[in-house]
Amino acid sequence: MLLIHCPYCDETLPELEFAYAGQAHVVRAADPSSQTDEEWRDFLFIRDNVKGVHAERWQHVHGCGRFFNALRHTVSDKFLTTYKAGEPRPVLDDTERSA
Amino acid sequence: MTELALSPDFAPGLLAESAAARVTLIAPVARFSLRCKPASRATLARVLDLPLPETIGHRAHARSREALRLGPDEWVLTALEGDAAGIAADCAAAYDAAPHSLVELSDREVTFAIDGPGACDLLSLSLPRDLDGIGVGQGRRTVFDGQGVVLWRDEAHSFRMDVWRSFAPHVASLLATGCRELALEM
Numbered sequence: 001m002l003l004i005h006c007p008y009c010d011e012t013l014p015e016l017e018f019a020y021a022g023q024a025h026v027v028r029a030a031d032p033s034s035q036t037d038e039e040w041r042d043f044l045f046i047r048d049n050v051k052g053v054h055a056e057r058w059q060h061v062h063g064c065g066r067f068f069n070a071l072r073h074t075v076s077d078k079f080l081t082t083y084k085a086g087e088p089r090p091v092l093d094d095t096e097r098s099a
Numbered sequence: 100m101t102e103l104a105l106s107p108d109f110a111p112g113l114l115a116e117s118a119a120a121r122v123t124l125i126a127p128v129a130r131f132s133l134r135c136k137p138a139s140r141a142t143l144a145r146v147l148d149l150p151l152p153e154t155i156g157h158r159a160h161a162r163s164r165e166a167l168r169l170g171p172d173e174w175v176l177t178a179l180e181g182d183a184a185g186i187a188a189d190c191a192a193a194y195d196a197a198p199h200s201l202v203e204l205s206d207r208e209v210t211f212a213i214d215g216p217g218a219c220d221l222l223s224l225s226l227p228r229d230l231d232g233i234g235v236g237q238g239r240r241t242v243f244d245g246q247g248v249v250l251w252r253d254e255a256h257s258f259r260m261d262v263w264r265s266f267a268p269h270v271a272s273l274l275a276t277g278c279r280e281l282a283l284e285m
């Protein structure tokens with residue numbers, strides 16, 4: 001089982017307390033009616049699907065209830081770091097990136 | 100080994116007892132979910148005459164009222180059943196000075212008391228979390244066999260677990276089975 005660090009509880013806890021909630025940092029346009037159909041399609045449906053470090057949202061659903069973000073390596077499945085919602089995506093050094 | 104079915108009207112009392120652990124349904128209490136921004140916390144604590152802990156998982160109590168912090172802006176409050184109307188009225192009176200959300204949950208959950216030398220082993224049958232992370236006198240919202248629960252650790256081997264009423268018969272039967280199985284291993 002994966003262990004995930006909740007940045008609000010400041011505890012490292014079993015995956016079963018958490019729910020995955022899709023790619024992080026997907027920003028809804030402030031004025032949706034200004035968007036072209038292609039831009040709106042990209043916002044709704046198009047995701048990075050990276051092989052490597054992926055920024056994604058998680059919710060500590062059976063705990064504090066909060067959404068937060070994580071950097072996870074999609075090959076090793078390793079959580080590299082987690083951070084509070086609203087914080088910028090952390091910059092990792094090369095060793096972490098290849099984890 | 101004693102084992103009694105959970106009655107349809109959720110009558111409090113002993114449900115299972117073995118050499119390993121004892122499971123009891125405790126009498127109903129008043130419960131509230133309280134949520135507010137940091138600016139409202141001190142006022143609400145004063146109105147409730149109950150400290151509202153700052154750290155997730157920490158508890159405070161005053162007389163028969165108790166508060167457990169569940170999240171960054173959320174507490175669960177428990178009190179005597181007859182105290183519910185007073186808590187709601189006191190908080191409502193403070194609403195303009197300290198905006199908040201107070202929702203009564205008294206009937207949503209029932210509480211099992213779990214104690215005995217095998218209490219931790221019994222909970223661990225369906226609780227993925229490491230119980231060493233919950234200190235005596237603390238509590239957490241967590242998950243037990245897929246159901247969200249609030250777990251209160253009162254002593255090293257004594258817990259209370261708040262379970263949604265509709266899941267309680269399932270949880271009660273799991274705990275009773277665990278009591279029986281753990282006693283066989285002793």
Ligand SMILES: [Zn+2]
Nearest residue numbers: 006009060064
């Ligand atoms: Zn949390």
